[in-house]
Amino acid sequence: MLERRRVVKGVVKDAAKGVWQSPELIPFDAWTTAQWTAAILSGKTAPRLILTAGQDVLYWERALEQSPIAQTLMSPAAAAAQAQQGYQLLKQGLVDVDQHAFEFNSAVDSRAFYDWIKHYEALLEGSEHIALVDAQSQLLSLDNAHSDADRPVVMVGFQSPTPLQQAIVEHYAGSNNIESILLSVGCKSIQFNGCNDFDQEVKAAAYWSKQ
Structure with missing residues (x-):
């Protein structure tokens, strides 16, 4: 976050x-x-131009469309979002993808992910856009x-x-x-109180959360 x-x-x-x-x-x-x-x-x-998260995932969807296994994906949009997240984690960890090509190609799933990354990078390289993590x-x-x-x-x-x-x-x-x-987070003590009418309490909590 x-x-x-x-x-x-x-x-x-x-x-x-x-x-x-x-x-x-x-x-x-x-x-x-x-x-x-x-x-x-x-x-x-x-x-x-730095892409927004929504714009960036559209590039991932286009990258997945070029993959040989694109037709086998049950939810290409969900796969694109997962690929986007995985790519960002690699970049945040300063992992050079090309230096680990052997490891990526050692299994079917990781090979597919590596293939998506290369398609994604090629699409962006030929555009005027860049992902925030790449910038x-x-x-x-x-x-x-x-x-x-x-x-x-x-x-x-x-x-x-x-x-x-x-x-x-x-x-x-x-x-x-x-x-x-460093910011301290968390609750020092948690107390549970029973409810006379559980459904009414849930509705009240939902109501007050919207205020």
Whole structure:
């Protein structure tokens, strides 16, 4: 749930005035999208539009249509969504798919997934679009290292950042300029109370949840 995690920049205290500069709070995906846009405007990468999740899954559906087993799929749309999720997990883990071609080709299911990935990448390569996770991966190869080195970066709510997330933040801010704030979640105590009329209680709960 990357959209709920924040990158906070610019937390700087003015010692003379005894005040804090207001930090810039940015969702991680929005921050990396801004870095991608800046890279395009500075000519460091080709202008390609980042796809929304819905647009991206349409490319996956087209990729699956080119697969030899496309006609055997009971739900191509569901398979496309699963392929999209699997691809994102690989990218977030900094897994080079081509370096593991042998492993992918060792079983029928993984071979089909690898085939879908190659069709998907070919479709995007010939377009003006790019998946968000691919744009984030490409940021690591751009000459933007330490562009925020003079401003501390605080990662809020990243209980376990992915290797890609950690690498991007270090690439832009430097490994010595990053702090983390972990958010406590969960309920300390749970109490169950019986209901005189279970159906009425469920209806009431549903009603109040909509308010």
